[in-house]
Amino acid sequence: MRIVVIGGTGLIGSKTVAILRQAGHEVVAASPKSGVNTMTGEGLKEVMAGTQMVIDLANSPSFEDKAVLDFFQTSGRNLLAAEAAAGVRYHVALSIVAIDRTDNGYFRAKVAQEKLIQASRVPYTIVRATQFMEFLGGIADSSQDGNKVRLAPILFQPIASDDVAAMVADAAMAAPRNGIVEIAGPERAPLTDIVARYLKAIGDPREVVSDPEARYWGGRVEQHSLVPLGEARLGRIGLDEWLRRSRAAA
Ligand SMILES: NC(=O)c1ccc[n+]([C@@H]2O[C@H](COP(=O)([O-])OP(=O)(O)OC[C@H]3O[C@@H](n4cnc5c(N)ncnc54)[C@H](OP(=O)(O)O)[C@@H]3O)[C@@H](O)[C@H]2O)c1
Numbered sequence: 001m002r003i004v005v006i007g008g009t010g011l012i013g014s015k016t017v018a019i020l021r022q023a024g025h026e027v028v029a030a031s032p033k034s035g036v037n038t039m040t041g042e043g044l045k046e047v048m049a050g051t052q053m054v055i056d057l058a059n060s061p062s063f064e065d066k067a068v069l070d071f072f073q074t075s076g077r078n079l080l081a082a083e084a085a086a087g088v089r090y091h092v093a094l095s096i097v098a099i100d101r102t103d104n105g106y107f108r109a110k111v112a113q114e115k116l117i118q119a120s121r122v123p124y125t126i127v128r129a130t131q132f133m134e135f136l137g138g139i140a141d142s143s144q145d146g147n148k149v150r151l152a153p154i155l156f157q158p159i160a161s162d163d164v165a166a167m168v169a170d171a172a173m174a175a176p177r178n179g180i181v182e183i184a185g186p187e188r189a190p191l192t193d194i195v196a197r198y199l200k201a202i203g204d205p206r207e208v209v210s211d212p213e214a215r216y217w218g219g220r221v222e223q224h225s226l227v228p229l230g231e232a233r234l235g236r237i238g239l240d241e242w243l244r245r246s247r248a249a250a
Pocket residue numbers: 006007008009010011012013030031032033034036037038039040056057058059060061094095096097110128129130131132135
């Protein structure tokens with residue numbers, strides 16, 4: 001089967017491309033560097049020719065509220081229109097757990113992306129993941145307050161990118177759900193504890209301060225704001241194992 005992975009050079013995209021190629025599929029890793037740009041529409045018609053499935057794993061180069069909303073809306077419209085015109089039979093996209101009950105600019109953009117997918121006539125599965133372990137450093141940096149990291153002690157359940165890619169590939173090989181599936185890491189613990197463990201493991205001296213009023217990317221959060229409320233498929237790689245693998249890879 002010919003599969004186009006939009007954002008096929010990214011963190012999740014490159015791992016998903018490798019898994020699907022290993023399974024014998026013809027996989028195109030599409031991104032601006034390879035001449036496929038979902039914002040401008042460049043290369044979309046050409047890459048869709050003969051394509052049965054599209055997996056959208058692209059991300060916005062800017063996380064600024066307006067820029068990220070524009071990215072997911074414009075890209076989503078261009079991509080889904082090109083897929084419908086080419087007769088693509090299945091669209092898989094990676095989204096985020098809790099985006100419709102927790103407010104921040106990035107989550108609003110992902111809600112807009114999901115709405116476009118749900119309104120299109122291409123059969124789909126949306127895979128909503130919790131935060132990637134690879135994103136822990138970004139969370140610490142976004143919550144820096146002087147030489148400390150100020151975070152709300154809410155529940156957190158990060159997932160390793162290897163688990164995400166494997167589960168996106170599984171969703172791609174299953175029938176379209178025309179709905180949402182949720183995936184998460186194997187351990188649930190306070191965000192403060194997980195980020196403190198991460199910083200300690202990488203030798204980062206910043207101290208984590210627990211502050212119930214601290215915001216997450218500018219939005220208010222409470223105990224269950226970032227974790228799945230219902231059934232979720234769990235990854236195999238816990239934080240300690242992920243830290244061990246990251247050290248080995250470095
Ligand atoms: N971070 C998290 O914790 C988290 C959690 C759940 C879900 N997600 C979602 O997971 C998805 C993948 O994230 P990631 O971290 O793997 O992304 P990433 O590593 O930042 O990769 C982004 C990819 O998007 C491509 N891209 C950028 N602009 C594009 C455009 N105009 N047209 C086509 N492709 C474009 C990039 O191509 P180039 O290499 O050519 O620049 C790259 O391949 C995102 O949709 C994100 O919302 C993230």
